[in-house]
Amino acid sequence: MDVASAAPARRREQRRLKEAARDAKIIENLRAICTDADPTKLYRNMVKIGQGASGGVFTAHSVDTNMSVAIKQMNLEKQPNKDLIINEILVMRESAHKNIVNYIDSFLHTGDLWVVMEYMEGGSLTDIVTNNMMTEGQIAAVAKETLEGISHLHAKGIIHRDIKSDNVLLGINGEVKLTDFGFCARLNDMDAKRRTMIGTPYWMAPEVVTRKDYGPKIDIWSLGIMTIEMIEGEPPYLHESPLRAIYLIATNGTPDLQSPTTLSSLCRDFLAKCLEVDADVRPSASEILQHPFLAKADKLRSLAPLIKASREARKNAAK
Incomplete structure (x- = not known):
C-alpha cells in the first residue's frame, strides 16, 4: 500500500x-x-x-x-x-x-x-386531530395539560425540543401526557442558549431554523403549532418538503390560519402569543399558563368520546 x-x-x-x-x-x-x-x-x-x-x-x-x-x-x-x-x-x-x-x-x-x-391506552393526539373536530374547550384542555408538563421540564432545566401531537399521549379517560424525550436538551443555567437544529421541521421555532441561540421558549412555539394541529388537523406547511418548510418558517414567521374568523378572540390571542417570532417577547411556559384561553378548558373526560372515535377509526383502518 x-x-x-x-x-x-x-x-x-x-x-x-x-x-x-x-x-x-x-x-x-x-x-x-x-x-x-x-x-x-x-x-x-x-x-x-x-x-x-x-x-x-x-x-x-x-x-x-x-x-x-x-x-x-x-x-x-x-x-x-x-x-x-x-x-x-x-x-x-x-x-x-x-x-x-x-x-x-x-x-x-x-x-x-x-x-x-x-401504557397510554388512548393513543396519540395525532390520532385525535386526524379523526375529529375539537371544540375550543377541548383544545384548551389539551394545551393546558401539555403546558403543565412543559413547565415542569423547564423548571428542571430541560427543553423538550420535539413538542408535537405525535409526542402527546392520552389515557382512556382523557389524561394528557408528554412522551419521547430523546431530543431533550439540558440547560444547567436557564439563561444558557443552544444552537443545534433538532426536532421535527414543521414544529420548529424561527430561532431554531435560522440557527440562532435559543432557549426553553422554542417549546412554546411548538405548542402553538400543535394547537393549530388541533384546530386544522395538521401543522402549517405539512404538504411541503421539510427543507421548504424550514425556509417558509424562516421567511414568514407566524403562520396564517386557514379560517381565523371561526376562532374566538381568546383563542386567536393565545396562538399569537405562542407564535410570537421574537423569543424575548414570547411568553415562558409559566406565563402562558396564565392566559385566559386556558381557563376555558373542558374537563379531561370531555376528550373520552374523541379517543373512542379515534380508536374505532384505527380499528376500521386495520381491517
Missing part, C-alpha cells in the same frame, strides 16, 4: 476505533442505569402495537401486578444515536409528573434495550 492510500485507511481505522470506544462507554452507562434481570420473566402477553426504525413497541402485563405497560424494544446495533437513548431514560426517570409518561424500568437483554413505561 502506498503512502497516499495508507493515510485515509489509517484515518478510517482511527474513526472506527473511536466510535467503538464511544459505543462501549454508552453500553457501560446503560448497564449502570438498567435493572439486571431478565424482562421476559417479568412481563407476559407481549403484543406488538408499533414499529420504528430501531425496534418495536409492545403492550404487556407485569407478572407481579398484572398492570398494563408499554415496552419500547430497541436493537442497540441499529441505533445511530445511542446517547439519545440514555438521555431519554434519564429525563423520564428524573421527571415524574402527572403530565409526563411514567417511566417504570429498563433492561439490557440479548443485545436489545427494553424501556418499560406506563
